[in-house]
Amino acid sequence: KKNDLESRRDVKREEGEAFAREHGLIFMETSAKTACNVEEAFINTAKEIYRKIQQGLFDVHNEVRKGEGADS
Template sequence: MITIDNKPIKLQIWDTAGQESFRSITRSYYRGAAGALLVYDITRRETFNHLANWLEDARQHANANMTIMLIGNKCDLAHRRAVSTEEGEQFAKEHGLIFMEASAKTAQNVEEAFISTASMIYQKIQEGVFDVSNESYGIKVGYGGVSGAAGGAGRDASTSQSGGCCG
C-alpha cells in the first residue's frame, strides 16, 4: 500500500525473476499489467544484453500504454560494474522507459522505483489514457480509490525519473 494525492493505492506485484523457464507464464502477467519493472544486474552484462528480448515480450503482450521502468540493480557493487549508468540511461531513452539504478541489498531507490512507476500510471489515469472502467488495463477502482495489478500511483513522478545510486 502506498499513498498518492492522499489516496491509498494498492499495488499488486508479481516477480517473475527473469528465468527463461518461466517465460511463457511471464507473458500472461503482462496482459493485465499497467506497469512493469525491467531489472538487470549492473555486474552481469549478459542480463543487460537480454533486455531487448524481455522488452519486446512486454510490449508484445501488454497494453501499449503500460509504464515500464528500467532498473539497474546491485549499484552497491559499483566496483564490480559491467554496465555503465550511461548505458542504462541510453537504453531507457531509446525505448521510452523510466530509468534508475537501485540496490535490493541496501534498499537504495527500491521504494522510489515502485512509487515512481505507480505515479506515472496514476498520471495516465488522470489524463484519461487508461479507462478505469475496463479492468483489462490492470486497474481497479476500489473503496479507497484507484488500485490495480502492478499499477496505482505515487508521489511526483518527475522526482525519480533518472535517479542514480550509491553515490
C-alpha cells in the same frame, strides 16, 4: 542494477538511462542490499502509472475483471 557493486557493473549508467529514454521507461538504480532507492522506485512507478491514467493513456474502465471472461 545494483549500485553497490560498481566494480561488477555490466551496463554503464549512461547506457541504462539511454535505453530507458529510448523506450519511454523509468530508470533508477537501486540496491536490495542497502535498500537505496527501492521504495522510491515503486513510488515513482506508481506515480507514472497514475499520471498516464490521468492523461487517458491507460483505459482502466476497459480492463477485464476477475471472473468476467469472454465465456461469462
